[in-house]
Amino acid sequence: MENTIQLTVIDRDGISHTLEAPTDMNLNLMEVCKGSELPVEGTCGGMALCASCHVYVLSDHDLPEQSDEELDMLDQAFFVKDNSRLGCQLRINDSLHGLIVELAKV
Numbered sequence: 001m002e003n004t005i006q007l008t009v010i011d012r013d014g015i016s017h018t019l020e021a022p023t024d025m026n027l028n029l030m031e032v033c034k035g036s037e038l039p040v041e042g043t044c045g046g047m048a049l050c051a052s053c054h055v056y057v058l059s060d061h062d063l064p065e066q067s068d069e070e071l072d073m074l075d076q077a078f079f080v081k082d083n084s085r086l087g088c089q090l091r092i093n094d095s096l097h098g099l100i101v102e103l104a105k106v
Contacts, residue, residue, distance in 0.1 A: 003022055003023050003024045004020045004021060004022050004023060005020075005021055005023055005092065005093075005094060005096055005097035005098075005099075006018060006019070006020060006021075006097060006098065007019045007021055007029070007032065007096065007097075007098075007099045007100075007101070008059075008098075008099070008100040008101070009033060009036075009038055009055075009101055009102075009103065010058070010100070010101070010102040010103065011038055011039065011103055012039065012103050012105065012106075017036065017038065019032055019033075019036050021092045021096075022092070023092055023093050023094055025092075026091065026092075027091070027092045028046055028087060028088050028089065028090055028091050028092065029053070029055065029087035029088070029090040029092065029096075029099075029101065030042045030046055030053035030086075030087035030088040031046065031088075032092060033053070033087060033103075038103065039103065040052065040053050040087060040103065041053070042087075042088060044088075046088035047088070048067065048069040048070050048073050048086055048088060048089055049069075049073065050073065051073050051074065051076065051077035051078075051086065051104075052106070053086050053087035053088045054074070054077050054079075054080075054084060054085075054086060054087070054103075054104035055084070055085055055086075055087050055101040055102060055103055055104055056081055056083045056084060056085075056101060056102045056104055057083045057084075057085055057099070057100075057101055058083070058100040058101060058102055059098060059099055059100040059101075061095070061096060061098075061099055062095065063085065063090065064089075064090075064091075066085070066089070067089065070085070070086050070089045073086060074086065077104075078104075078105070078106075079104050079105045080104075084104065085101075087101070
């Protein structure tokens with residue numbers, strides 16, 4: 001379908017989910033995961049004020065720089081790795097086609 005990309009999300013049980021995400025609705029990864037009924041809370045509503053949408057980026061994508069707010073939140077999160085990102089800070093666009101992420105432990 002036009003204006004969509006494919007993403008792969010590996011849940012906390014190791015099950016891989018291929019998702020289609022629209023690029024024309026200004027959604028972020030957290031919203032796509034929630035819409036697909038994956039266990040992502042997004043408690044703060046996408047404001048980078050919690051880490052309930054914490055993911056590990058497994059694919060080699062050129063992602064936007066992390067904001068100070070995202071870095072501050074990850075400093076307070078558990079199980080942080082070098083490839084940790086907040087799903088709410090990754091806007092769905094064409095450059096994320098093929099992105100592979102794993103949901104972080106909670």
